[in-house]
Amino acid sequence: MFGKTPERNFYNDFTLGDSLKLKWETDTKGSYKNTSLIFLDEIMFASDLAGRVYAFNIESGKGAGEEKNKGAVSIAPVLYNSIIVYVVEEFKEKYSTIYFYDYYTGDYINEHIINGSCGNELIKTDDAILLISENGILYNYNLSGNERWKLDTQSKVRCVPALTGDTFIFGSVTGEITAVSLSRQKVIYKNKISDRIQSGITIENGRGYVGDDAGYLYCFDIADGEVIWSFDTGAKIVSIPVMNDEDLFVGNLSGDLFSLDKKNGEMNWLNETGGIINTTPLLFSDYLVQPDLFKKIHFVDIENGEIDRQIETDGRMKLSPVYFNGVIYFGMDKGEILAYELLGGDK
Amino acid sequence: MRKKVLKYFLLILFITASQTPAQFYFFGRNKVQYEKFNWKVIKTDHFNIYYYDDFGEIAEIGASYAEEIFDELKIKFNHVVTRKIPLVFYNTHIHFQQTNITPGFIPEGVGGFFEFLKGRVVIPYLGNIEQFRHVIRHELVHVFMTSKIYNVLRDHRVQTGRLPPLWFTEGLAEYWSYEWDTQAEMIMRDAILNDNFATLQQMIRIRGSYLMYKEGQIFLEYVSEVYGEDKILELLENFWRFPKFTENLEYTLGESIEDIDNKWVYSLKQRYYPLYEDKHPHFINTKKLTDHGYNFSPQYCKVDTNEFIYFIGNHDGYSSVYRLPYQADSKEMPDPEIVVRGEKEKLFEAFHIMKPSITTTDSGYVAFITKYGGSDALHLFSIEKNEVINSFQFDQLIGMSGPSFSNDAAKIVFSGNDKKGFSDIFILTIATGELKRITNDYYDDKNPIFGKDDDEIIFASDRTEKPFERKYNLFKHDLETFEINYLTFTDANISTPQFNPDYSELYFNCDYDGTNNIWKLEYDEENKPSGMTQYTHYLTSVFNFTFTDQTTIVTSGFEKFSFQFYNLDLETIPDSVKKYTAFDFDLMENYWTAPKIEIDPQLDKVEYEKEYTLDYAVSQVSTDPIYGARGGALFLLSDLLSDDKYLFLLYNNAEVQSEILDNFNVAISKLNTAGRTNFAYGVFHFSGRRYDLRESDEFFFERSYGGYFSAIYPLSIFQRIETSISLANSDKQFFAVENDEQTTDFIARKALLLSNTVSFVHDNSLWGPTGPLDGSRFRALLAYTSDIKFSNVNYYSFILDYRHYFRLSLRSTLAARLSLYVNDGKEARRYFGGGSWDIRGWRRWSIRGQKLWVSSLELRFPLIDQFYIRFPFFGLGFTSIRGALFFDAGSAWDKQYRQTYGSIGGGIRINFLNAITFRYDVGKKIENNFQEFQPKLFYQFFFGWDF
Structure with missing residues (x-):
């Protein structure tokens, strides 16, 4: 799933090293939103805004199959066993559809109509698939694709949610942090901390972190949604902050990259890249790998914030990069996917 | 109102020289490039900024704003434009109107545009830095939005091209x-x-x-x-x-x-x-003096015992200087009369109707400003002589506005725009023509007037210090000490100051309460400005006003989307509604300065070099009964400023494989419109089977190759001279019918054709929805074509086409046309007439001859203003459906005049989306050499604008 875990974790606890080599390039027919690729065994799964879900061989980059739908698949699918779950925002319709597709048999095992758009990433647990629509309806499906229950949270949601234990947490366009108990199927709290949140939440050790439209990054207590600290980055944040054991890293639409002390929100460094940061980066123990919509990939030294090297690309960087089996995968507009092999580091 | 621009006539005519009958020519006004700009480029992170000559300082300010705005918009749109955006700056609106980036005319009210083809943003500087920033921002929103929409559609693999x-x-x-x-x-x-x-x-x-x-x-x-x-x-x-x-x-x-x-x-x-x-319309407590048209800048003038309001107005489609008899006590509303007709001749080419541009003096003179050629001119009109007695233009000034006489009428103060783009105050001494500059900076100084003793100038300016920076306040400039001091200091915009007749009080427009109303300056015990009192409380703005006596003013007020005059006695305004607002001069901090981009002058400021990119490319396959089947492509390249264009035409109309090589058609042309003379030249090779309308029953194969040169020199926006020369080798093969023998013979005709043409064109017509309504159009052409090698062709051509439109009312006209076409000589081509475009009722192009004359008289009038049909699932509507009653006459002959053809009738015309006019006529032909009407009626449907 997007961010590997329900808490949304983008950290790889090893060094990236100095050397990358382009392994292969491939492309899909449509472009992407700021989502990511999903991997299972030797297969990479991608979804695009032209309504297709693809499977690629990760060694060669060659296509292994695709499913076409009329609409857009703007969020990352989730995988379990041989089932791929994805959501299609239907063309010319005011609803979306969630599909459960068995890619071994080529059959759809289930599908459900969802009113409105679904641009918020899915969460997979051991026994459930969770989806919150933009209308604020939280859906719980079992792994057979049957709807167990749904809950109207009375919110408008354009935020990547996160899950810790039994608590499902998201931000709303009215600036509230809402927590839902999955077992009790009810809203535990709604705490207004901002005017508008349209980014994503990451959770660690009982704390949640989220950025808002005004450019504030908040650290809040998962238990009650109360703000522990906040930091003003100066411009709208739409990506999810990433963190290691001590520090937290976030970028905003003005192209500014920040490193903050996770405990108290004090700034370690700032890098004004001049670009536009709307994609969640990938963090290693030595580098922050940050795609820039302005056709670049920055490799930022996490100690001092300096850009150690850059890759200039042909297209606007869209996907949140993913590390899998020694390779980092990037995605650009026009549907292009780049696979860079790590030659150094201590992976 | 439509205006046609003859922009690509050169290209179109000569690319298809041998295939387009010369009969189909054009009128149209001219887009005149009075200046040849020396372009330079400032390169910033995200823009290439094109400017010219002395406009560098403002261009750097604009560049700074552009980068600042780029950073804001990328956040708003969550999107970035990755290519370098070309921004083209012009230092005035007059220069902006000369741009080749858009081929069409640019009206006065257009403040800038974004051109989609090459993503160019073109902006004039109007003297005001804040307004400049607004327009840059406005156009960049278009750039970002267009890019965002395109990317959204492309990303989803949905058809792009939708907005x-x-x-x-x-x-x-x-x-x-x-x-x-x-x-x-x-x-x-x-x-x-x-x-x-x-x-x-x-x-x-x-x-x-x-x-x-x-x-x-x-x-x-x-x-x-x-x-x-x-x-x-x-x-x-x-x-x-x-x-x-x-x-x-x-x-x-x-x-x-x-x-x-x-x-x-x-x-x-x-x-x-x-x-x-607490606010009211203009007609409350006033007397309305006008009730139609657009009326601006009223100026009271009393000569002997006659009182008038002189003003700039537009009542019939042409902006002009008008005069309205001032009768404050009369219940009648007299019609204004035209004093100086504008927009029909080059001296008064255009009025800047929204700006104050007229002033009067009781000594019997009117001064007004019009566009004349490449800059504005200040005209002095004598009321007694009823004519313009002097006109002033200045090399260093491009635009002018806000003139005002001195008390002794010896001088005129006005706001002028120079080549740097600055908007500053100038004083003209009328007798000597001497021009004195009063201010010289990038603050926008406007609406100047003389003080009581002509020793100071009061004007509005955006030089206001913080915290009210960039707001327009009133300032006083002492002509002896050169000091500039505040008269007002408020967080609002003030304009058009006016003293009452005895100079005891100063009134002005101010938008403090949300819209422009009339306020009065107040003084303290030490005779220093202390505040202002609001007198009027109109819902919508007062634009200008003038005093007719100590307490009475005539205002130009905006209401119901029109500008009308109202007479108001200020003494009738009760004290209870007058609101006083004090000034606090202690709040002043320091003058504001405009930011400039930080660049390396060596690397980031360069001379403009032409780089050509594709404007459009089109390929198609078509077939028609005259030229047969053809397939080909057309490419147009131009430089960024569109001053230089290259056209490549390539097509083939072979019907079988073996004919391919013989039927290649290619033309390459260059068109340059950078300077006042527009010229084009090129080479061509045309080959293929033709059926030529200009002959009878002739179907032939022709191979023609050669080159041409043509030039257009506009004398003014209304008149131009055209000339061309072409040399073409023409090999023609055709079957000629021998009538007496009833046999056909294959004939080959070779010729080396040298053609020369010279034309004079005049067009000051005013267009309605389906054709001209006012003014006149005229073309005279002389041409000579000769076979200089084989003497197989040798004829001269003469065309005279005159059209006049006698305006009967706002939307009606009597249109008259007289045309004569002559080709005389060896192998002279024929002209053709008949059909909806000339002699109606007769079959299209059925009247042919080497000589042709056509005459028409047509009454054009509005028929149905709006017609809408509502179906269950959609509606269909048409507006401005017009009617016509016509009489046509004409004839064509080769050697011997045969007969005169005619027709009378009526019809309707419908303008469809301003792209095409559909015409339907019903009438009777006049047959048998103009002696009898046809027994039945004819019905003719076609398309095309009225003549």
Whole structure:
């Protein structure tokens, strides 16, 4: 799933090293939103805004199959066993559809109509698939694709949610942090901390972190949604902050990259890249790998914030990069996917 | 009103030289390039800024704004434009009108444009830095929006080339570029309170108007307030999902379009209806002096015992200087008369109607400003002689506005725009023509007047210090000490200061309460300015005003989307409604300065070099009964400023494989429009089977190759000289019928044709929906074509075509035409007539001859203003359906005049989307050498503009 875990974790606890080599390039027919690729065994799964879900061989980059739908698949699918779950925002319709597709048999095992758009990433647990629509309806499906229950949270949601234990947490366009108990199927709290949140939440050790439209990054207590600290980055944040054991890293639409002390929100460094940061980066123990919509990939030294090297690309960087089996995968507009092999580091 | 521009005539005519009958030529006004600009480029991170000559300082300020705005917009749109955006700056609107980036005419009210083909943004500087910033921002919103929409559609693999409706596009550009201002408020108040408002579902009714811009802007403000600012970006990001924008609106805002509309309109009524409590329309407590047309800048003038209001107005499509008899006590409303007719001759080429541009003096003179050639001119008109007695133009000035006489009428002070783009104060001494500059900086100084003793100038300027920086306040410039001091200091915009006749009081326009009203300057015990008192409380703006006596003024007020004059006695305004606002000069901090871009002059400022890119490319396969089947391609390349163009035409009309090589057609042309003389030259090779209308029953194969050169020199916007020369080798093969033997023979004709033409064209016509309504058009052409090698061809051509339009009323005219076409000599081509475009009722192009004459008289009038049919699922509407009654006569012959053809009848014309006019005529032919009417009626349907 997007961010590997329900808490949304983008950290790889090893060094990236100095050397990358382009392994292969491939492309899909449509472009992407700021989502990511999903991997299972030797297969990479991608979804695009032209309504297709693809499977690629990760060694060669060659296509292994695709499913076409009329609409857009703007969020990352989730995988379990041989089932791929994805959501299609239907063309010319005011609803979306969630599909459960068995890619071994080529059959759809289930599908459900969802009113409105679904641009918020899915969460997979051991026994459930969770989806919150933009209308604020939280859906719980079992792994057979049957709807167990749904809950109207009375919110408008354009935020990547996160899950810790039994608590499902998201931000709303009215600036509230809402927590839902999955077992009790009810809203535990709604705490207004901002005017508008349209980014994503990451959770660690009982704390949640989220950025808002005004450019504030908040650290809040998962238990009650109360703000522990906040930091003003100066411009709208739409990506999810990433963190290691001590520090937290976030970028905003003005192209500014920040490193903050996770405990108290004090700034370690700032890098004004001049670009536009709307994609969640990938963090290693030595580098922050940050795609820039302005056709670049920055490799930022996490100690001092300096850009150690850059890759200039042909297209606007869209996907949140993913590390899998020694390779980092990037995605650009026009549907292009780049696979860079790590030659150094201590992976 | 339509105006035609003869831009690509050269290219079109000579690319298809041998295939296009020379009969189909053009009139049209001229876009004159009076200057040849010395272009330079400033390269910034995200822009290439094109400017010229002395405009560097303002260009650097504009560059700084552009980068600042780029950083803001990338956040608003969550998107970035990755290519370097070309920004083209002109130092004045007059120069802006000369741009080749758009081939069409640019009206006075256009403040800039974004050209979609090459993504160019073109902006004139109008003397005001804040307004410059607004326009840069406005156009960059277009750039970002267009790029965002294109990427959204492409990313979703939905057909690109679609854009949101114009009201949304312009509304967004206004909403994200500027705060709601006085002008916007005035427009919306008038629209809501006078029922001129269009709902979202009625926006087509006001398409393209300034009201549409403002309604779009205020709707997006409403969306932000009620639904959330994020919804605006969401509308763009959802654009792929629904083909209709209303469906997108409904989906994104979560309500039906009817509900959105109703709630929005209700919110506007809630906002504006309460204004009636303490504000009123212009007609309250005043006498209305005009009731039609557009009337600006009233200036009172008393000569002997006669009192007049002189003004700039537009009552018939041409802006002119008018005079209205001033009869304050009379209940009659006399019609104004034209004093100086504008926009028909080059001396008074155009009026800047929205700016103050006229002044009078009681010694019997009127001074007014018009565009004349490449810059503005200040004209002095003698009331006694009833003529313009002097005109002033200055090398260093391009634009002028706001003239005002000194008390002794020996001088005129005005605001002038120089080549740096600065808007400063100048004084002209009339007798000597000497020009003195009073201010010299980038602050916008305007509306100057002389003080009581002619030793000081009072003017409005945006040099106001912080905290009210960039607001227009009044300043006083001492002509002896050169000191500039504040008269007002307030957080509002002040303009058009006017003293009362004895100079005891100073009044002015101020938008302190949201719209322009009349205020008076107040002084303290030490005779220093202390504050201002509001006198009028109109709902919508006063634009200008003039005193007719100590306490009476004539105002130009905006109401019901028109500008009319009102007579107001200031003494009738009760003290209870006068509001006093004090100035606090202690708040002053320091003068504001405009930021400039930081660049390396060596690397980032370069001379302009032409780089050619593709404007368009088209390929197609077509077939027609005259030229047969053909397939080919057309490419047009031009440089960034579109001063230089290259056209490549390639096609083949072979019908079998073996003919391919023989039927290749290629033409390469270059067209240059950078300077005043536009010229084109090129080479061509045309080959293939032809059926030539200009012959009879002749079907032949011709191979023609050669070159040409042509030039157009505009004498003014209304007149030009055209000339061309071409040399072409022509090999013709055809079957000629031997009538007496009833046999055919194969004939080959070779010729080396040298053709020369020279023409004079005049066009000052004013267009209505389907054709000209006023003015005249004229073309005289002389040409000579000769076979200089084989003497097989040798003829001269003469064309005289005169059309005059006698205006009968605002929308009616009597149109008259007299045309004579002559080709005489060896192998002279034929002309052809007949059909809806000339001698109606007769079969199209059936009247042929080497000599042709056509005469027409046509009465054109409005028939149906609006016609709308509502079907269950859609509606169909037409506006401005016009009628015509006509009489045509003409003939064509080779050697011997045969007969005269004619017709009479009536018809209707419908303009469809301003792209084409459909014509339907019914009548009777006059047959048998003009002796009898045809027994029945003819019915003829075709397309085309009125002659």
